[in-house]
Amino acid sequence: MTRWLTGARDDPAERAHRVVPAALRAAYAWTVRHEHHDAMREVARMTGVVMEAHGPGHGPTTPIGLISCLRRRLGLLPALAGGRNTEISQVVLLGSDDRLTPDAYDLACEYALPVHGAPDAPQWMPTWTWMHADQIRRHTFKTLMDGRDQERYVASRRFLVENPAGLRSELGELIAESGVRPPPRGYTAIPSGHVHRSPDGRSWWWPCAVCHWPMAVAGTTVRCRHRPHSAVYRLTEATTAASRPSLSRIDEGRPRLARPVARPTADSLCVDSGIWRSVVVPGVSELRVKRSLEELGATVELWPRLDRYDLHVRAADEEFTVDLKEYHSAHRLIADLRSRPPEVRILLPKTHEHQLETLRTALPSLRVTTETKFCTEVRRALRTV
Incomplete structure (x- = not known):
């Protein structure tokens, strides 16, 4: 698990860890400055964090100066210059239209963290701008795990994945019929x-x-x-x-x-964008893999032991346990796997199979496979019957 930021350090890597989430929060606040009166205050707060991380005489010194920097590659900021993480250094957070770029959503959000020394994120900021995926999932699943009932947990989590948006009335009826427990404030306006x-x-x-x-x-x-x-x-x-x-x-x-x-849009709701990115997106892949394996003839259990891992697969006399990882950033995935070694084999979905050799090179002892290879392995096990 990625470490929380705990304060100023001279380590360049630690400075970079402070700059990236602060830059992301500032970029998002800038895009909604016409909708929220205190958005510019958030930009100013994050400018202070960036200034502290850079030290006197380095980096942007005003909110407008920071915004100007966010329209260019992050690697041009002194704290990120020359770093080994080329993925994040190439990211531009703000496009020419002052909207967040696709990389801001797909890559930079995987580096989101609480920012030491800054107030808690305002309520209008989406969770993915200031909490990393593990935190969002824990916060979401805390309600789903109430009573530690495995069947209820799976039903509630699957409900979120399969019903991330809809009419308020329809969602209410589905919740009442299924008896699931959506997380507090789990659904918001579009x-x-x-x-x-x-x-x-x-x-x-x-x-x-x-x-x-x-x-x-x-x-x-x-x-x-x-x-x-x-x-x-x-x-x-x-x-x-x-x-x-x-x-x-x-x-x-x-x-x-x-x-x-x-x-x-009237009376429509959707899950919080952080829940969508951290729960729904990987959940869609997990359910898809489950269906593919069941079509082959395997028996698949979702999120065993209250999400100890993602899939428990039984194919004839063989059993397989895997944890699906759907990160845009291979660098971020490697860092998280190093800090929290997995108990089961890692499964890369089809859209991320290109990361296989990168993971094997960085983590030679890691047990990792791809969706394509895994389906072949299960099919072979079923043929032995």
């Missing part, structure tokens, strides 16, 4: 950056065809924030007052996906 407002005043959102969480809307481009869910769409306004805006796919990606249908 984020403004994921809403399209038509000229007639109506507003809409579209669920990702893979994870079903609201896709981001940037002008006429609509896509999921999680880039492995890679479909990209162009938005076309409704032609009549009774119709809805529609999407047409403009990328050449695979696989073929059902075209999302616009849903009214």
